[in-house]
Amino acid sequence: MQKIKPQQVIDLAIEAGRIILQSGGTTNRVELMMRKVCNCFGYPKTESYVTPTGIFISVKDEYGSIFTSIKRIDNRRIGLGKITSISRMVNCMQLKPPSEQDYNEQLIDFEEELKKIDTENPWPSWLKDLCGGGTSGFFCLLFGGSWAEFAVAFTIGVIVTFGLKYLEKLAFNNFLLNAIAAALIVLLAKTIDIFVPYIRLDNIIIGGIMLLVPGLSITNAMRDTMSGDLVAGTARAVEAFFITVGIVAGSASMLKILSLWGY
Amino acid sequence: MKPFDGLTLMQFLWAFLAILGFSIRSNLKGIKILFTALSGGLCWFFYLIVLYYSKSVLFSVFIAIIVVCIYSEILAPRLKTPVSVFVTCAIIPLVPGRGLFNSMQLYIAGDNLNASKTILQTLLIAGTISIAIAIVSSVTNLINKLMNRF
Numbered sequence: 001m002q003k004i005k006p007q008q009v010i011d012l013a014i015e016a017g018r019i020i021l022q023s024g025g026t027t028n029r030v031e032l033m034m035r036k037v038c039n040c041f042g043y044p045k046t047e048s049y050v051t052p053t054g055i056f057i058s059v060k061d062e063y064g065s066i067f068t069s070i071k072r073i074d075n076r077r078i079g080l081g082k083i084t085s086i087s088r089m090v091n092c093m094q095l096k097p098p099s100e101q102d103y104n105e106q107l108i109d110f111e112e113e114l115k116k117i118d119t120e121n122p123w124p125s126w127l128k129d130l131c132g133g134g135t136s137g138f139f140c141l142l143f144g145g146s147w148a149e150f151a152v153a154f155t156i157g158v159i160v161t162f163g164l165k166y167l168e169k170l171a172f173n174n175f176l177l178n179a180i181a182a183a184l185i186v187l188l189a190k191t192i193d194i195f196v197p198y199i200r201l202d203n204i205i206i207g208g209i210m211l212l213v214p215g216l217s218i219t220n221a222m223r224d225t226m227s228g229d230l231v232a233g234t235a236r237a238v239e240a241f242f243i244t245v246g247i248v249a250g251s252a253s254m255l256k257i258l259s260l261w262g263y
Numbered sequence: 264m265k266p267f268d269g270l271t272l273m274q275f276l277w278a279f280l281a282i283l284g285f286s287i288r289s290n291l292k293g294i295k296i297l298f299t300a301l302s303g304g305l306c307w308f309f310y311l312i313v314l315y316y317s318k319s320v321l322f323s324v325f326i327a328i329i330v331v332c333i334y335s336e337i338l339a340p341r342l343k344t345p346v347s348v349f350v351t352c353a354i355i356p357l358v359p360g361r362g363l364f365n366s367m368q369l370y371i372a373g374d375n376l377n378a379s380k381t382i383l384q385t386l387l388i389a390g391t392i393s394i395a396i397a398i399v400s401s402v403t404n405l406i407n408k409l410m411n412r413f
Contacts, residue, residue: 023290026347080348081290088343122292134284142277142307143361161288206364210281213358218389219351222396227404244363252367259371 004041004103006059006067012110013037014071017048017055019118020086023079024216027224027232030055033090040090040097041107052076052235075171078216085117125165132161132211140207149199153207156188160208175242178212179250185209186254205251214243271311278356279304286352295342302338302353306331310357320384321391324357328395336403346403350396359388 013034020030030050038046038059045060058068089110098106123131136157137150145153160181167177185208189201217240225233282303286296309330313323335349362385369378 024351025345029345029347078289078351080286080351081292084291084295084344084348087345091343122290123287128288131284131287135281135288138277138281138284139356139360142274142281142356202364202368206361209360209364210355210358213355213360213363215355215358216351218358218393219347219354219396222393223347223350223400226397226401248363248367251364252371255368256371 003100004107006043006061008107009038009041009043010057010059010067010069012041012107012114013046013048013057014055014069015111015114016086016090017050017057018071018073019114020083021050021052021055021073022076023082024076024220025083026220026227027051027229028227029083029087033087036090036094037110040093041103042100050229051232052239075168077168081122082117085120086114089113089117129158129161133157136160136207136211138207139210140203143203143206145200145203145207148196149203149207152189152192152196152199153204155192156185156204156208157211159188160185160211174239175246178243178246179253181212182209182247182250183254186251186258190255190258209247209251212243212247214240217243267312271308274311275304275308278307282352282355285355291348295344298338298342299349299352302331302334302349303356305334306353307356321387324388324391325395327357328354328392329399332396332399336399346400354392354396357388357392359385362388 016037017030017034020033021027027050031048034048034050034055034057035046038044038057043059043061046057048055048057050056053073055071055073056068058066060066093106093110133154134157137154140153141147141150163184164177164181167180172180186205189204189208193199193201217236221233221236221240224236279300283296283300285303286299291299306327310323310327313326314320317323331353332350335346335353339346339349362381366378366381366385369375369381
């Protein structure tokens with residue numbers, strides 16, 4: 001009987017953990033999923049330690065030798081769909097664990113499935129841009145905007161969602177990314193304000209800002225802290241704080257620049 | 264404004280649609296985007312109702328988030344979805360974007376007194392949201408442990 005090597009299992013577990021962590025999963029979930037993957041492939045003695053910026057995992061084989069690996073995680077963004085897909089896949093595998101004969105086939109299947117999830121896009125790109133616009137527009141209505149303001153906020157939302165995709169490729173840190181996006185929102189709103197009469201700017205800008213607020217970081221910070229991962233919880237809380245500061249800094253400096261300009 | 268009139272219903276609809284857009288933008292798919300959107304709508308709906316009766320912003324935020332978190336904890340395992348996905352979508356309408364913007368504007372205008380007031384209010388709302396999430400998630404942990412014990 002051919003037993004698979006611990007290195008292969010570690011690679012697989014880290015790949016799964018990386019995707020969950022980069023899409024914004026909680027620390028607790030990443031550790032749980034990595035343990036489940038190792039357990040399914042015949043290595044029950046696994047310890048893992050996850051922070052928002054790195055994954056540490058060590059696997060003990062039946063002779064007592066320990067294999068350890070570290071993975072550094074750089075950029076994190078919202079991809080709630082990927083967390084769901086991977087959790088569902090790992091849970092399915094745990095309910096029906098692979099038998100020892102076809103470990104190798106299962107391993108290859110699992111790897112392909114992971115790759116598919118990592119690159120899949122359930123919705124076309126233009127629909128996501130429109131949805132970004134919809135979010136911004138409906139928040140504008142929610143905070144008391146009129147239909148004209150809805151139209152303006154919708155346009156801004158589409159442009160900002162579209163622009164964020166390309167800004168993310170440049171791999172700024174979160175602070176600068178949100179500052180630039182917020183500045184873009186204010187600039188667009190002020191520019192449209194020159195041409196369209198009778199709109200109130202604050203509703204439009206708030207609608208745009210709701211695209212950027214760190215809801216995910218707040219949720220994860222509290223849930224991590226409550227499940228005992230103090231390091232991860234604190235790190236996420238600081239992340240949420242700095243995203244907020246970034247939004248404020250970006251929009252405030254752009255407002256000030258424009259007002260000095262005379263608009 | 265009375266509770267349960269057309270305006271409340273419309274606001275519920277706007278929050279619902281906004282969170283629907285947010286869910287699609289963050290790659291969720293299938294029937295569960297309707298439920299995440301519903302959680303966002305419910306969040307704003309309960310906020311408005313409690314605000315009408317209690318006249319206290321913080322209390323209504325607290326109650327709305329607790330209701331929505333319980334909704335997520337009940338519904339998420341049945342849809343085979345992590346709870347944090349639901350909670351993330353649900354709290355977005357109450358995250359204080361408006362307070363952030365207002366305090367920023369007041370600071371630019373040089374009105375430090377009012378700006379500090381607004382910032383304090385914003386921080387208190389954010390803190391209330393966090394505490395409500397923390398309470399529900401730790402109580403759920405406790406219940407899960409008790410159910411496994413017996």
